Amino acid sequence: MAASTCVRAGEISPGHDSFTGSPSTADRLTGSVAVDGQRRHGGSSRDVRRGRPTLVCPCLPVVDGLSSGRLDQDEGVSSFRKGDHGEPDSVRFEAAGLRWLGEAPGGVAVAEVLSEGPGWLETARVHPGGATAAAAEQLGRALARTHAAGAPHLGCPPAGWTGDGFMGRAQLPLRGTPGPDSWGEFYAADRVLPYLAGAVANGAIDTAGERTVRRCADRLATGELDAPQPRLVTRPAARLHGDLWSGNVLWGERDGIVAATLIDPAAHGGHAESDLAQLGVFGAPHLDRVVAAYDEISPLAPGWRERVGLHQLHMLIVHAALFGGSYGRQTVRTAARYA
Template sequence: MAGFRKGDHGDPQSVRYEAAGLRWLGAAGGAAVVEVVDEGPGWLETRRVAQARPDARAAEELGRALARTHAAGAPYHGCPPPDWHGDGFMGRAALPLRGSAPASWGEFYATDRILPYLAAAVGNGAIDDDGARTVRRCAERVAAGDHDAAQPAMVGDVARLHGDLWSGNVLWAEDDGTAVGTLIDPAAHGGHAESDLAQLGVFGAPYLDRIVAAYDEVSSLADGWRERVGLHQLHILIVHAALFGGTYGDQTVATAARYT
């Protein structure tokens, strides 16, 4: 089967970052990751995936496997994949990455995952001035540590994240008659494991409840994780508000308001 070849998102570095993330996630020995076949200036070739229809059993296996990926860990919040220097990419958006550890997860999440996208979302009209104040108040509380929480049981201080784990970035690959959840298009970095799990719910992953339940069985989630889902979705929402405008701005503000 021929490979799948893709171009960059307007910056040739984006596919290099993607390839680095795929290799880092694959090295974790957890969730299946699409194989990098080759790469060059501005392009990336991966193994083509024959897709299958997922079922509850496949979803549960993805949950268990994702727990192992997260448990492989990362040096610090906001770290890049090995040998990557500078910022990364989340689709067409820049993704701030750090050269050293932040003071806390909250400081990292507020400074690098919420606030960098606010100006663009205001500029395109998705978020008005009142909404921007709400987002900033939320970011202040996050930075202060008001919403910090423990990682799942198998994870140390920092999880190894896919980083852009909406449902479209999980392909269900056919393997001897079964479906295997396979990760593609990462924005890989070190962070909080709840972020990947929350992102799966933004656009509705199939059998999401079974994915999370199986994850929780092998790597128990910290108390109150359900109440933090919106907080961990805030990054992907504000990125969409910055890139695409429209109702993503309203969703961002409404979500931020819950954590002010």
């Protein structure tokens, strides 16, 4: 969403609920997000939030082989079903991620997996409610506990998953065994460089921009930009949602209290600051309260504000590779700050 005030890169804008990678990031990204904030999966989360509890509708085709629809279960329990006939493993990976995230003691609620089959997944429907400041603070505290549940190593897949995963329509490199101890080396090799060729091929990043991204990756790989995990994360990696843009946070009522539920993860072991930074790429309600509450129970390492853009680079370059356009320019501008 377009920012009403310009702020220094990597800071929370006073009176505005998002981080920004640069003063113009939000304005530039707005033009690349489809109507109603639909991104990548055809806006399935928006469908859930708009849906009525008693409405039955068939599965409807959306983007890239994905389909989505609402179902009403027996005994009045409504659910949401999605499918991917182009890449059936992507919904299996999503289900594995939801279960893994859901195992975190005291962590954020995730969409409950009701059933799954080849190329489809059915989850319990979240009854919609508007985000509140109190709910945002609870999200921050619960997200800190999800991260604290940890992972055995950087790039670790969700429990029970083997092979690479998915972030939307893009492959997500995962490591079944430990790789680099340095977060920067891992991030450059597995979260930045794998998407560069696609962004160059579709014209989103030109030759000069490619050199800038590679310089940033080289600096990352030295470990110079590494920083400690937040205090509660004591394992080698944090347990990440991995695709935590605002559309993957549903605000719904449970027992009369508004709370967040996470959907559509690209779950893996990584650095906790990545999830927090991703929340700001497209703007999230009350983001300053989310981060403040997180920092209260699991203090972030000094300098975290200056690293926001760095942790947003993965999401930006994935979008540049998938969709081109202004995502490429924003990727290069962000990389240049750390090159």
